[in-house]
Amino acid sequence: MRNLTLLTDLYQLTMLNGYFEKNIHEDIVVFDMFFRKNACNSGYTIVCGIEQFVDYINNIHFSDDDLKYLKSLNLFSDKFLIFLKDFKFTGDIYAVEEGTIMFPNEPVLTVKAPLYQAQLIETALLTIVNFQSLIATKASRVCFAAQGDPVLEFGLRRAQGPDAGTYGARAAVIGGCNATANVLAGKLFDIPLIGTQAHSWVQKFDTELEAFEAYADIYPDKCLLLVDTYNVLNSGLPNAIKVFKKLKENDYKPLGIRLDSGDLQYLSKECKKVLDKEGFGDVSITASNDLDEYTISSLKSDGAAINSWGVGTKLITSADSPSLGGVYKLAASFKGDIIEPKIKLSEDPEKINNPGYKKVVRIYNESHKAEADLIMLHNEVIDESKPLTVFHPIYNWKAKTFINYKIKELHKPLFINGECKHEHKSVMEIRDYVKDELNTLWEGYRRLSNPQTYKVDLSDDLWNLKNEMIDSKKFL
Amino acid sequence: MRNLTLLTDLYQLTMLNGYFEKNIHEDIVVFDMFFRKNACNSGYTIVCGIEQFVDYINNIHFSDDDLKYLKSLNLFSDKFLIFLKDFKFTGDIYAVEEGTIMFPNEPVLTVKAPLYQAQLIETALLTIVNFQSLIATKASRVCFAAQGDPVLEFGLRRAQGPDAGTYGARAAVIGGCNATANVLAGKLFDIPLIGTQAHSWVQKFDTELEAFEAYADIYPDKCLLLVDTYNVLNSGLPNAIKVFKKLKENDYKPLGIRLDSGDLQYLSKECKKVLDKEGFGDVSITASNDLDEYTISSLKSDGAAINSWGVGTKLITSADSPSLGGVYKLAASFKGDIIEPKIKLSEDPEKINNPGYKKVVRIYNESHKAEADLIMLHNEVIDESKPLTVFHPIYNWKAKTFINYKIKELHKPLFINGECKHEHKSVMEIRDYVKDELNTLWEGYRRLSNPQTYKVDLSDDLWNLKNEMIDSKKFL
Numbered sequence: 001m002r003n004l005t006l007l008t009d010l011y012q013l014t015m016l017n018g019y020f021e022k023n024i025h026e027d028i029v030v031f032d033m034f035f036r037k038n039a040c041n042s043g044y045t046i047v048c049g050i051e052q053f054v055d056y057i058n059n060i061h062f063s064d065d066d067l068k069y070l071k072s073l074n075l076f077s078d079k080f081l082i083f084l085k086d087f088k089f090t091g092d093i094y095a096v097e098e099g100t101i102m103f104p105n106e107p108v109l110t111v112k113a114p115l116y117q118a119q120l121i122e123t124a125l126l127t128i129v130n131f132q133s134l135i136a137t138k139a140s141r142v143c144f145a146a147q148g149d150p151v152l153e154f155g156l157r158r159a160q161g162p163d164a165g166t167y168g169a170r171a172a173v174i175g176g177c178n179a180t181a182n183v184l185a186g187k188l189f190d191i192p193l194i195g196t197q198a199h200s201w202v203q204k205f206d207t208e209l210e211a212f213e214a215y216a217d218i219y220p221d222k223c224l225l226l227v228d229t230y231n232v233l234n235s236g237l238p239n240a241i242k243v244f245k246k247l248k249e250n251d252y253k254p255l256g257i258r259l260d261s262g263d264l265q266y267l268s269k270e271c272k273k274v275l276d277k278e279g280f281g282d283v284s285i286t287a288s289n290d291l292d293e294y295t296i297s298s299l300k301s302d303g304a305a306i307n308s309w310g311v312g313t314k315l316i317t318s319a320d321s322p323s324l325g326g327v328y329k330l331a332a333s334f335k336g337d338i339i340e341p342k343i344k345l346s347e348d349p350e351k352i353n354n355p356g357y358k359k360v361v362r363i364y365n366e367s368h369k370a371e372a373d374l375i376m377l378h379n380e381v382i383d384e385s386k387p388l389t390v391f392h393p394i395y396n397w398k399a400k401t402f403i404n405y406k407i408k409e410l411h412k413p414l415f416i417n418g419e420c421k422h423e424h425k426s427v428m429e430i431r432d433y434v435k436d437e438l439n440t441l442w443e444g445y446r447r448l449s450n451p452q453t454y455k456v457d458l459s460d461d462l463w464n465l466k467n468e469m470i471d472s473k474k475f476l
Numbered sequence: 477m478r479n480l481t482l483l484t485d486l487y488q489l490t491m492l493n494g495y496f497e498k499n500i501h502e503d504i505v506v507f508d509m510f511f512r513k514n515a516c517n518s519g520y521t522i523v524c525g526i527e528q529f530v531d532y533i534n535n536i537h538f539s540d541d542d543l544k545y546l547k548s549l550n551l552f553s554d555k556f557l558i559f560l561k562d563f564k565f566t567g568d569i570y571a572v573e574e575g576t577i578m579f580p581n582e583p584v585l586t587v588k589a590p591l592y593q594a595q596l597i598e599t600a601l602l603t604i605v606n607f608q609s610l611i612a613t614k615a616s617r618v619c620f621a622a623q624g625d626p627v628l629e630f631g632l633r634r635a636q637g638p639d640a641g642t643y644g645a646r647a648a649v650i651g652g653c654n655a656t657a658n659v660l661a662g663k664l665f666d667i668p669l670i671g672t673q674a675h676s677w678v679q680k681f682d683t684e685l686e687a688f689e690a691y692a693d694i695y696p697d698k699c700l701l702l703v704d705t706y707n708v709l710n711s712g713l714p715n716a717i718k719v720f721k722k723l724k725e726n727d728y729k730p731l732g733i734r735l736d737s738g739d740l741q742y743l744s745k746e747c748k749k750v751l752d753k754e755g756f757g758d759v760s761i762t763a764s765n766d767l768d769e770y771t772i773s774s775l776k777s778d779g780a781a782i783n784s785w786g787v788g789t790k791l792i793t794s795a796d797s798p799s800l801g802g803v804y805k806l807a808a809s810f811k812g813d814i815i816e817p818k819i820k821l822s823e824d825p826e827k828i829n830n831p832g833y834k835k836v837v838r839i840y841n842e843s844h845k846a847e848a849d850l851i852m853l854h855n856e857v858i859d860e861s862k863p864l865t866v867f868h869p870i871y872n873w874k875a876k877t878f879i880n881y882k883i884k885e886l887h888k889p890l891f892i893n894g895e896c897k898h899e900h901k902s903v904m905e906i907r908d909y910v911k912d913e914l915n916t917l918w919e920g921y922r923r924l925s926n927p928q929t930y931k932v933d934l935s936d937d938l939w940n941l942k943n944e945m946i947d948s949k950k951f952l
Contacts, residue, residue, distance in 0.1 A: 002478070006660040007638050009630070010671025013659065018673070018694045024680070031676070069663045075698075119676065126633035127641055134636075154485070157602035158799040160610075160644070162483050163637035165603055183489065184482040187545045195486025197494070200507070200595060200806040203818045204500070218494045222551075230821050261822060313799045322798040323634040323789045330676040342679045345706050346737060 005060050005087075006069075008123040016116045017076045020083060025116040028091075030332040030339075030357045032107035033125060036350065039137035039324045043451025044441060046140055046434055047108050048171045049132030050098035054414060054422045056124050057089050089117050090418035094359075094411035098425065099136075099174060099433040101441065102410075103454045105393075106360045106373060108326070110411065115333075122328040131164065132171040134324040135316065138293075139175025140438065142311050144446055145293040147300060150308045152194050153180040154288055155316025168316045174430050177311075189427045196222070196258070202229040208236065212243040216254075220247055224255040224286065232259060232267050233274075241278050248279075256284030258310070264289065265304040272305035284308045292319065293448055329353045343469045349394060354462060355469055360410045363388065363402055370440045371402060372455035373410075377462050382407055390457040400455070481536050481563075482545075484599040492592045493552045496559060501592040504567075506808040506815075506833045508583035509601060512826065515613035515800040519927025520917060522616055522910055523584050524647045525608030526574035530890060530898045532600050533565050565593050566894035570835075570887035574901065575612075575650060575909040577917065578886075579930045581869075582836045582851060584802070586887065591809075598804045607640065608647040610800040611792065614769075615651025616914065618787055620922055621769040623776060626784045628670050629656040630764055631792025644792045650906050653787075665903045672698070672734070678705040684712065688719040692730075696723055700731040700762065708735065708743050709750075717754050724755075732760030734786070740765065741780040748781035760784045768795065769924050805829045819945045825870060830938060831945055836886045839864065839878055846916045847878060848931035849886075853938050858883055866933040876931070 019025035039045045062070075062084045071081055091113020102108050109125070111118045143151050153172040159165030162184075169185035179192035186193040197215055205211035208230055216223045225243065227236025237257065244254040257275075259267050264287045275281055287299070288310030296309055313319060330342045331353065341355035357378040363371045372390050374382075382388060384407060392398035413421040425433075444452035458466070495501035515521045538546075538560045547557055567589020578584050585601070587594045619627050629648040635641030638660075645661035655668035662669040673691055681687035684706055692699045701719065703712025713733065720730040733751075735743050740763045751757055763775070764786030772785055789795060806818045807829065817831035833854040839847045848866050850858075858864060860883055868874035889897045901909075920928035934942070 002638075004638055004660070006663055007632070007641070008659050009632060009657040010659050010662070010669045011657065011674055012671075014671055014695065015673050015677050018677070018691060019680075021694050022690055027680075029680070066663070070659075073662075073669065075695075115680065123633050124638070127635055127638055130634060131637045131640070156483070156485060157599050158606060158801065159603055160636035160793065160798070161607045161639035162478075162480055162600075162603055163639035164607075165483070167637050181485040181487065183484050183486050183546075184480070186486070186549075187482055187542070193486045193549065195488075195490055197491050198487055198598075199820050201491050201494070203806045203820060204495075204503075204505070204591065204809060214498050215494060218497050219490065219551075261827075313801070317636065317793075317798040319798055322636070322793040322795055325634065325789070330679045333680060344675050344679060351737075 003059065003061070003063060003066070004056050004124055005062055006066055007127065008120060012120050012123060013070065014075060015119055017080045019115050019119070020080045021077065025114065027115045028112065028334040029115045029118050029330060031111045031118050031122070031328050032331045032353070032358065033109040033129065033326055033328045034105055034107050035324055035326040036104050037325060038104060039134045040141055040318055040321045042137050042141060043445035043447065043454065044101045044103060044137070045133055045324065046136040046175055046437070047096050047100050047102050047129065047133050048098060048136035048174050049129040049167070050095055050414070050422070051424065052128045052132070052167065053125055054420060056128065057093070057121065057415060058420055060087060060089055060121070062087055088418065089121070089415065090114065091117055092416050093414040095414045096410045097412060097433065099430040099437060100410060101437045103373060103456045105354065106375060106456055107358055107411070110358065112357065126326050126328060130324040130326040132167055133326070134318050134322075135168045135171035136175035136434070138315055138318040139172040139177050140434065141293040141448060142296065142309070142315055143176030145296040145300065145448065146309050149306075150178040151176065152286070152308065152310045153177045153182070153315060154310045154312040156182045158313040159316045165316060170427055172315060173427055174434055176431065176434065191427050196224045197226055199226065199229045202226060209239045209242065212239050216243045216247055220250065220252040222255060223247060223252070224284065225257050226260060227257045227271075228259055228261050232262060233270055237271050237274055241274070241280065244280055244283070245278075254280065254283055256286060256308070258286040258288065260288050264306065265299055265302045268305040269303070286310055288312060290314060297448065331355055332357045341465060341469065343466070345470065352466070352470065354458065354466060356462060356465055358462065362408045362410055363390070364406045364408065364440065366404050368440055369442055370454070371405065372400065372457060374457050374459055375462060376459040377465070380459055380461055390455065391463070392455070393458045393463060479535065479537065479539060479542075480532050480600055481538055482542055483603065484596060488596050488599060489546065490551060491595055493556045495591050495595070496556045497553065501590065503591045504588065504810040505591045505594050505806060507587045507594050507598070507804050508807045508829070508834065509585040509605065509802055509804045510581055510583050511800055511802040512580050513801060514580060515610045516617055516794055516797045518613050518617060519921035519923065519930065520577045520579060520613070521609055521800065522612040522651055522913070523572050523576050523578050523605065523609050524574060524612035524650050525605040525643070526571055526890070526898070527900065528604045528608070528643065529601055530896060532604065533569070533597065533891060534896055536563060536565055536597070538563055564894065565597070565891065566590065567593055568892050569890040571890045572886045573888060573909065575906040575913060576886060577913045579849060579932045581830065582849060582932055583834055583887070585890075586834065588833065602802050602804060606800040606802040608643055609802070610794050610798075611644045611647035612651035612910070614791055614794040615648040615653050616910065617769040617924060618772065618785070618791055619652030621772040621776065621924065622785050625782075626654040627652065628762070628784065628786045629653045629658070629791060630786045631788040632658045634789040635792045641792060646903055648791060649903055650910055652907065652910065667903050672700045673702055675702065675705045678702060685715045685718065688715050692719045692723055696726065696728040698731060699723060699728070700760065701733050702736060703733045703747075704735055704737050708738060709746055713747050713750055717750070717756065720756055720759070721754075730756065730759055732762060732784070734762040734764065736764050740782065741775055741778045744781040745779070762786055764788060766790060773924065807831055808833045817941060817945065819942070821946070828942070828946065830934065830942060832938060832941055834938065838884045838886055839866070840882045840884065840916065842880050844916055845918055846930070847881065848876065848933060850933050850935055851938060852935040853941070856935055856937055866931065867939070868931070869934045869939060872939075
């Protein structure tokens, strides 16, 4: 496993050294990871990457080589560097289960640990979880647009480096994709692979027909042919049909054709007509070429005869919204057993963090649809036998009372006293869980453009605490 | 070093297996890597990532574990898997020097190798070089906007995974950034690091003043203070000035302040006024918060008093243009010593590749400004003593004749018969080379919006070859 201990911002280490010098490094603090806006302008965000974050925590250590490098920076005391030699995470981490749907301002993950440990891990946590959550969410949107057709992840060559292509493929499958072309991702995460041939295969042979025949000869039961190297309707498709007929004579079932350029709507319809006429109406027509949820939606509503979608660049980079702005903020500091809540002010009320040691509760109706979430202080309890009224945290005249409801606490322990409590789940299991999660959402939250805003409210106690703290600061 | 051999698309391996079955896998072929549009809507693209591509080639091998995984896919013959066991790159690769400025449709890198080898490496090559070239180009734009002010790379937490943050930091420094916050990138690539303190440092102490005093106490000669945790003008700045005064009394020179939110133009000017009045007119005012080349340009032209720029998300993801669409196309196949050029047609003339085994030549004027590039067949020679006329490859009535000029062949050998010829250069050396390269460009090509289009023309021989091949296909 790679040592990502130095995958951090320098200021984390200058602060650690400072905390150490001031002898406050062992103070127990609480940090929350949350995001202020959903990924991909979506109505929700799928939390993804928890497994890789757990691997990172389990593997944190400063190697001799790391320490030698840090010493060379002339920023840290020798005493501090010796202290780092024995660095080990000993705190608690609570997080939502990987694949959980979350909403803005909710703690996705809460760290309660000695200050120096909680501070160090910020950057890697954000790097890992921001990216995979972004891609899982993007993939769920693309799959939503494909209305149940298979969606294939093809983006590795345009991914932002090897990890982006590989962890991105993992996240894409978790978000709903059926397979990836990335062999390394297939191996690492045991996810289905897909791939046939490229234009270079077709070009290498003297004629397109020879290229198709050679492919069918080697993969008679996996024959999906790329038909746009020279000209789809005058060359690729007729050649494919010749090969399909031979396969059929030998009792093989051809898989279909792939279009990778041109007017996909027109070409797919024309191909479908010919395929139907020639008795191959049941083969797949796969399309690729700069697709995303919007182009797929548009092709679908224009009646394109495509039933399998290869999605590359725009999925693996989340091209129209290529980052999730997850942040990690100090929420509390313990003085002995006393919790001292912490706040960061801002002229923008939406940017003021929720102070204190907290948890998140989801409220479901009788048909298990999610109705609202409540951010609460860690020790608050809801009596499910009584009606529950929730308020909007800023526009608090917006209120709603629930009578028949069930609640679920979303945080589970990932680490307790440094001991890993995380249970490994396979990618395909997490993918199933995401499907269940998405089923708890009303359709309006899944809309690709202008989705409904899900209710995330604060408990009375948290709301009061926050407002007292804001009032007590005289700066605004 | 990581084994990235499986960082490839499945279709590369299904094709390899097919070439092997058809016994054409040892045929010598030529593939070109090129891009059709510049990175970041720029007038040029900085080629970056060559060093990591070389590492990848030097390290290619299928481990027993890899082969076991491939066998489990039930796609490949045992004979082929045994063949892969001894996979080693034995071909030639020519590429431009890392940091070279290139333009659309020019081969950046040309592979001449046995078919199975040339085919396998496509995906990793593109993943590595597309991303780093994208970020190096983006960074050069951001630095251009900053007009010589230091630009600091702060994006790790929003990068698309660990590699994106780390290789992205490398590329950003190559493109012109002065330092990165990413400690791992600092260690791996020996590049300058920067970092001071976060909001959490300020929040952890009972008051902002205590937090600043503590920082100044530990880092008296590196005191740059983050002044926006509570309120810049009423709290952060006055507290910073108190601390700066004490530092001055003790003969330390404070470094400056950092603004990370709010109206950067207004706040920086107000801070500057106060700092000037208090005798700290020479300290740095660093700004961060969703900056890119456009916001920096706008802040500059509005007279913001900022002289150091922390650039995060929008640089490390190249947010407005998060991929470079580099492709890798079969250009020729050898039959013995005879070169058989290869072409892929398209209804869009710009998408038809340039066939044949080629090289690229840059034409400089007497003051070493780049005037045009010429894509030529590999064995063509230019006589510099004679005038040289170049034609636009599509609008060929556009022509220009050069009289006093110098030419430079841009490709250098990276591998010859599988032997590595690449000379390692440090990141800071490559950064210097990029500066020299950018100096060869007329200003118009560097403009952030609507840059001039650089001339990339085809030699007469190549132009004739291409058009004969297009004419010989009857499909269009």
